[in-house]
Amino acid sequence: MEVLKTHYHPEITSLENKTIAKRLATRSITTQGNSILLMYTERYEDYSLPGGGLDLGEDKIEGMKRELSEETGAQNIQNIKPFGIYEEFRPWYKPDYDIQHMISYCYTCDVNTELGTPSLESYEINNGMKAIWIDIHKAIAHNKKTIATNEKKGMSIERETFLLELIASTKT
Numbered sequence: 111m112e113v114l115k116t117h118y119h120p121e122i123t124s125l126e127n128k129t130i131a132k133r134l135a136t137r138s139i140t141t142q143g144n145s146i147l148l149m150y151t152e153r154y155e156d157y158s159l160p161g162g163g164l165d166l167g168e169d170k171i172e173g174m175k176r177e178l179s180e181e182t183g184a185q186n187i188q189n190i191k192p193f194g195i196y197e198e199f200r201p202w203y204k205p206d207y208d209i210q211h212m213i214s215y216c217y218t219c220d221v222n223t224e225l226g227t228p229s230l231e232s233y234e235i236n237n238g239m240k241a242i243w244i245d246i247h248k249a250i251a252h253n254k255k256t257i258a259t260n261e262k263k264g265m266s267i268e269r270e271t272f273l274l275e276l277i278a279s280t281k282t
C-alpha cells in the first residue's frame with residue numbers, strides 16, 4: 111500500500127536517541143455520492159474517519175471491519191480496497207516511550223446506508239463520539255475552522271483533514 115503522507119507533530123524535532131512505540135491502526139472510507147460516513151467528536155469539535163488501533167496480531171482487513179462496525183454500527187461491509195497509508199510521529203504521554211509512531215492503513219469500502227447500533231468504548235462515549243453521514247466538503251470546512259479557531263483540538267485533526275481533502279479530490 112502506498113504511503114500517502116508522513117507527518118511529524120510540531121513537538122517532534124528529531125527521532126535520534128528516542129524510544130518509539132509503534133501503533134498500527136485502520137481507517138475506513140465509506141462514501142455515497144458526496145456523503146461520507148464519519149465520526150463526529152464533540153470534545154474536539156472535529157470529524158474523523160471511523161477506525162482505530164489493531165489488536166496484537168490482528169489482520170488489517172478484519173481489524174478495519176471490526177472498528178467500522180463497533181464505531182458506526184455499519185452492516186454489510188464489502189468491496190474493501192486499499193486506499194493508502196498515513197503515518198505520523200507524535201509525542202507519547204506514557205513514561206515508557208518518547209514518541210508514538212502511528213501507521214494508519216486506510217481502506218475504501220461499501221456499507222448499508224442504514225446503520226445498526228454502535229458499540230462505543232467508554233472514552234468514546236465520554237468524548238461525545240457519534241457516527242454521521244455528512245457532505246464531505248462540509249466536514250472539511252468544519253475541520254479547517256476547528257484547526258484555525260479551537261485550542262482544544264485533538265492531535266489527529268491534521269491527519270483527518272488531509273485524508274478528507276484527498277478523498278474529495280478523487281471524487282471530482
